[in-house]
Amino acid sequence: MVALARVITPELCCGGRELSEPRLTSDGQRLGYAVASDGEASLVVHPLDGPAPDRRLATSPALRPGRGFGGGAWCFTADETAIVYVAVDGDLWLQAIAGGAGTDARRLTNCGPDRVASSPCCANDGRSVVFAVDNAEIHRLSFDDGSSHRVDDGTADFCFDPFVESDSLGIRWQAWNVPDMPWDHSRVQRRVGNEAVTDMPVHESVQQPRVMPDGRSLCIRDDEGWLNVWLDDAPLVAEEFEHAAPTWGPRQRSYAWSPDCSSVAFTRNEVGFGRLCVVDLDNTTRPLEVSRGVHGQLSWGGERLACLRSGARTPTEVAVFDTTTWQRTVVAVAGATDFPIEELVEPEPIAYQAGGDTIHARLYHARQHEGQGRGLIVWLHGGPTDQWQVTFMPRIAYWRAQGWNVLVPDHRGSTGHGRAYQQALRGQWGVLDVADTVAITAYAQGRGWGTPQTTVVTGGSAGGFTALGSIAADPARFAAAVVLYPVTDLADLAERSHRFERHYTDSLVGPLPSAADDYRARSPIEHPHRYVATPILLLHGAADPVVPVEQSRAFAERVRAGGGEIELCVYEGEGHGFRQRANQLDEYERIARFLARHVPLAFER
Numbered sequence: 046m047v048a049l050a051r052v053i054t055p056e057l058c059c060g061g062r063e064l065s066e067p068r069l070t071s072d073g074q075r076l077g078y079a080v081a082s083d084g085e086a087s088l089v090v091h092p093l094d095g096p097a098p099d100r101r102l103a104t105s106p107a108l109r110p111g112r113g114f115g116g117g118a119w120c121f122t123a124d125e126t127a128i129v130y131v132a133v134d135g136d137l138w139l140q141a142i143a144g145g146a147g148t149d150a151r152r153l154t155n156c157g158p159d160r161v162a163s164s165p166c167c168a169n170d171g172r173s174v175v176f177a178v179d180n181a182e183i184h185r186l187s188f189d190d191g192s193s194h195r196v197d198d199g200t201a202d203f204c205f206d207p208f209v210e211s212d213s214l215g216i217r218w219q220a221w222n223v224p225d226m227p228w229d230h231s232r233v234q235r236r237v238g239n240e241a242v243t244d245m246p247v248h249e250s251v252q253q254p255r256v257m258p259d260g261r262s263l264c265i266r267d268d269e270g271w272l273n274v275w276l277d278d279a280p281l282v283a284e285e286f287e288h289a290a291p292t293w294g295p296r297q298r299s300y301a302w303s304p305d306c307s308s309v310a311f312t313r314n315e316v317g318f319g320r321l322c323v324v325d326l327d328n329t330t331r332p333l334e335v336s337r338g339v340h341g342q343l344s345w346g347g348e349r350l351a352c353l354r355s356g357a358r359t360p361t362e363v364a365v366f367d368t369t370t371w372q373r374t375v376v377a378v379a380g381a382t383d384f385p386i387e388e389l390v391e392p393e394p395i396a397y398q399a400g401g402d403t404i405h406a407r408l409y410h411a412r413q414h415e416g417q418g419r420g421l422i423v424w425l426h427g428g429p430t431d432q433w434q435v436t437f438m439p440r441i442a443y444w445r446a447q448g449w450n451v452l453v454p455d456h457r458g459s460t461g462h463g464r465a466y467q468q469a470l471r472g473q474w475g476v477l478d479v480a481d482t483v484a485i486t487a488y489a490q491g492r493g494w495g496t497p498q499t500t501v502v503t504g505g506s507a508g509g510f511t512a513l514g515s516i517a518a519d520p521a522r523f524a525a526a527v528v529l530y531p532v533t534d535l536a537d538l539a540e541r542s543h544r545f546e547r548h549y550t551d552s553l554v555g556p557l558p559s560a561a562d563d564y565r566a567r568s569p570i571e572h573p574h575r576y577v578a579t580p581i582l583l584l585h586g587a588a589d590p591v592v593p594v595e596q597s598r599a600f601a602e603r604v605r606a607g608g609g610e611i612e613l614c615v616y617e618g619e620g621h622g623f624r625q626r627a628n629q630l631d632e633y634e635r636i637a638r639f640l641a642r643h644v645p646l647a648f649e650r
């Protein structure tokens with residue numbers, strides 16, 4: 046084995062700060078965004094004009110930030126002299142901007158700690174704020190007397206993303222009922238003053254309902270097969286690209302309108318690669334393509350457009366565009382400040398024909414090291430209704446720098462390729478996703494990107510479930526598997542998972558009890574003998590609210606009893622994903638030791 050200089054280290058991959066939810070004031074002169082580092086989060090209000098200093102807010106109590114390209118943590122008040130934010134205690138708090146971090150915040154709600162407020166949206170008249178509670182109710186709170194009342198009528202199981210219309214009377218939000226997930230079927234609900242709630246149904250699914258100041262409605266719909274921005278009752282730009290990601294959380298904000306309502310900026314997903322576009326509402330046939338990269342959390346104020354931006358070679362950043370020239374300025378960068386960008390590459394898009402179906406993937410070609418063999422990591426996204434777009438992913442960069450080709454499949458059921466591709470997994474989870482993973486792996490091995498003796502399949506959550514299904518379906522195709530907080534017991538998941546996903550298996554597998562045989566047939570825990578041929582590393586958080594850790598403990602015990610080789614590590618204090626730096630570093634080190642033991646051909650001369 047040859048010793049290599051490793052310029053991308055686990056410490057670099059785990060370090061640095063996280064950024065989320067940038068927002069401009071209406072005049073575009075100030076920018077607010079959330080910053081999280083070392084387990085603490087706050088809000089920075091950054092002047093874009095003049096010498097005024099930054100203001101650090103939402104520190105006592107601390108901000109409860111959104112993650113990644115999600116949001117719902119804060120908003121400006123109508124006069125933009127203060128912020129309303131969601132604190133770690135689950136309540137809404139009001140804090141003036143002028144005083145900075147030392148200024149006392151005032152509690153607005155008494156939701157926490159058992160319930161959680163989210164997605165505040167202040168009315169234009171400055172008299173109230175609308176927000177969601179537990180993603181199940183919509184409430185309106187008066188700033189005048191502190192009184193609060195519920196706005197929705199309880200007919201929806203989930204209520205997301207409330208928006209106050211410009212007249213300060215109308216409120217609309219995204220709603221859906223179980224067993225559907227929001228990307229299956231959802232609707233817009235609306236209430237005006239004291240009138241009854243009305244449903245504004247759509248053919249399939251809807252998200253991000255908004256109304257421009259001129260009264261025209263905007264939202265994201267997939268009635269015609271693709272998640273496109275809709276203006277009133279028609280697609281703004283009808284194209285075979287997705288303009289948003291699935292609704293895994295509130296306040297996605299994948300589009301924004303200009304202050305004069307003449308243009309709309311929107312994000313585009315081009316088979317996993319991203320782009321920012323702008324369209325003139327008087328000529329929607331030719332959108333202006335402004336910037337490559339995955340963009341989100343769009344905010345348009347004055348002559349500026351702010352957003353989060355990321356790419357394979359671009360660490361996530363808060364960027365601000367001058368909308369008169371579309372020149373970009375980077376205001377803040379997430380992650381480690383000294384990450385070696387020159388070591389990063391753009392992936393190669395893959396479209397593989399298998400049995401009449403096209404399977405999509407992206408391949409990150411290995412960095413070539415003298416004397417080192419080539420291995421293949423097949424890395425599966427979670428969800429499964431999701432996709433890893435081409436954003437800054439330190440984990441992929443790290444293993445590629447160690448000499449591994451990294452293949453990221455979009456098996457059927459993934460998003461980013463239209464509604465039909467996404468909905469193909471209904472009733473087929475554990476079947477089509479497994480078949481697609483095995484097929485795309487065989488294709489990659491046929492191209493020389495790895496061999497069965499040097500191929501590892503890995504994934505977390507739903508990705509871990511598919512990884513386990515793949516080694517059971519074709520154990521000769523893989524040398525080892527690394528799975529993080531995987532689903533191993535579908536019936537237990539259906540019974541005990543958190544509220545948002547409690548009915549997810551109804552559509553992915555089938556309703557119980559009629560589909561009980563399918564649950565047993567596809568659950569790894571029911572068939573431990575299928576896993577004795579492939580070494581497995583299994584990592585799980587002890588406090589996981591989505592996939593109970595007991596699943597992994599029981600699965601590991603059964604595989605060992607059957608003669609299989611499985612290593613289980615449970616991280617105390619961790620949930621569905623690992624947040625503590627010490628555990629993140631241990632994950633890298635533990636995986637490296639596991640691969641060195643079980644895939645030695647990938648390291649030989």
